[in-house]
Amino acid sequence: xxxxxxxxxxxxxxxxxxxxxxxxxxxxxxxxxxxxxxxxxxxxxxxxxxxxxxxxxxxxxxxxxxxxxxxxxxxxxxxxxxxxxxxxxxxxxxxxxxxxxxxxxxxxxxxxxxxxxxxxxxxxxxxxxxxxxxxxxxxxxxxxxxxxxxxxxxxxxxxxxxxxxxxxxxxxxxxxxxxxxxxxxxxxxxxxxxxxxxxxxxxxxxxxxxxxxxxxxxxxxxxxxxxxxxxxxxxxxxxxxxxxxxxxxxxxxxxxxxxxxxxxxxxxxxxxxxxxxxxxxxxxxxxxxxxx
Numbered sequence: 001x002x003x004x005x006x007x008x009x010x011x012x013x014x015x016x017x018x019x020x021x022x023x024x025x026x027x028x029x030x031x032x033x034x035x036x037x038x039x040x041x042x043x044x045x046x047x048x049x050x051x052x053x054x055x056x057x058x059x060x061x062x063x064x065x066x067x068x069x070x071x072x073x074x075x076x077x078x079x080x081x082x083x084x085x086x087x088x089x090x091x092x093x094x095x096x097x098x099x100x101x102x103x104x105x106x107x108x109x110x111x112x113x114x115x116x117x118x119x120x121x122x123x124x125x126x127x128x129x130x131x132x133x134x135x136x137x138x139x140x141x142x143x144x145x146x147x148x149x150x151x152x153x154x155x156x157x158x159x160x161x162x163x164x165x166x167x168x169x170x171x172x173x174x175x176x177x178x179x180x181x182x183x184x185x186x187x188x189x190x191x192x193x194x195x196x197x198x199x200x201x202x203x204x205x206x207x208x209x210x211x212x213x214x215x216x217x218x219x220x221x222x223x224x225x226x227x228x229x230x231x232x233x234x235x236x237x238x239x240x241x242x243x244x245x246x247x248x249x250x251x252x253x254x255x256x257x258x259x260x261x262x263x264x265x266x267x268x269x270x271x272x273x274x275x276x277x278x279x280x281x282x283x284x285x286x287x288x289x290x291x292x
Contacts, residue, residue, distance in 0.1 A: 028267075035059070035260035042256055055257065062246070062262035070235060071242040074154075076269075078227070078238055079220040082158045086216045087209060089163050094171025094208075095197050099183055109172070115165040120225070128229060131156040152232045160226070161219075167212045174208035175201060210277040218270050239266050 029049060034042055035058055037051045062068070097109050132149040134140060134156070139147020150156030178201065186196045202209070227238040237245075243266055247259055 031260045032264055034257055035264050037257055039255065039257055058257045058261040059265065062258045062265065065246070065258070067242060068239070068262070068265060071237055071239040074236055075221060075239040077154060078157055078223075079217050081154075082161060082220045083213055083216040085158065085162045086164060086167060087212055090167040090212060091171045091202070091205070091209070092197070093163070093168045094173075095175050095201055097168070097172045098175035099178075099180070099201075100193075112165045112168055116169070124225070124229070127160045127226075131160065131230060151230060152236065154236070156230050157227060157238075164216070167216065170212055171205075171208055174205055178204060210279075214274060214277050217273055221270050 033049050033051060036054045036056070038053065038055045041048070041051055041053075093112075097105060097112075132151050133144030134149035135142050135144045137147070137155075138149045138151060138153070140149050141147075150159070182200055183196055186200055191199075222240055223238065224240040224244060227241050228244075231237060231241070243262055246262055
């Protein structure tokens with residue numbers, strides 16, 4: 001334990017953690033500082049972290065000019081529904097791999113682990129073709145021909161990322177640590193597997209649920225490549241796509257204060273989600289890493 005170490009060791013450790021924390025938070029503080037400055041104060045030398053006058057109008061301009069109201073609505077739909085479906089399917093899969101016995105379970109789990117090694121860009125084109133050729137959607141016939149499938153729809157945006165091998169692995173690791181006696185006792189009392197999962201396993205799995213929920217929400221909130229490819233309607237753009245387009249427009253005029261204001265707005269929900277679930281998040285990361 002750190003408390004039992006010599007004073008010099010603890011001081012060195014805390015000093016190193018402080019320096020790392022400052023290094024990590026410094027770009028964020030600079031972004032907020034620039035977002036509050038008038039355009040004339042951005043290029044001052046020496047630079048100042050605390051502006052002499054706060055210009056909150058940058059946030060108003062960025063919100064209205066970048067159409068953030070529409071982008072926020074679309075991204076919330078994408079992140080919330082996608083996170084719910086990911087937690088639902090991955091927790092179910094993790095429970096099956098952790099507590100049920102059936103032929104080929106280990107082989108199937110190895111295949112799930114193998115999917116974690118595949119870079120996203122290596123499966124980008126196959127995912128796009130699957131979404132485009134989805135049967136009986138977007139004008140397609142039963143064989144997926146004749147239309148655009150799920151292209152330019154929220155369903156096509158959400159479905160490809162619903163099942164994730166890493167999240168299923170986290171759930172499986174956590175569920176494996178829960179005592180089998182609880183499940184055996186419930187089965188003796190006549191509980192179905194669905195009731196055992198929903199009324200016994202899930203209430204005991206708040207750390208794992210929070211961990212996967214935070215990871216899934218943040219990854220969807222910050223997603224850029226897949227929404228950029230699958231969505232063609234400007235009214236359906238997500239926040240990061242709109243922010244990238246807004247950044248391209250701002251670079252021509254070098255309105256860095258408005259660009260930093262837009263970036264700060266995009267960060268607020270992820271910071272709130274992490275702070276609300278930080279307790280369960282850290283516990284879940286620690287527990288899922290324990291060796292069986």
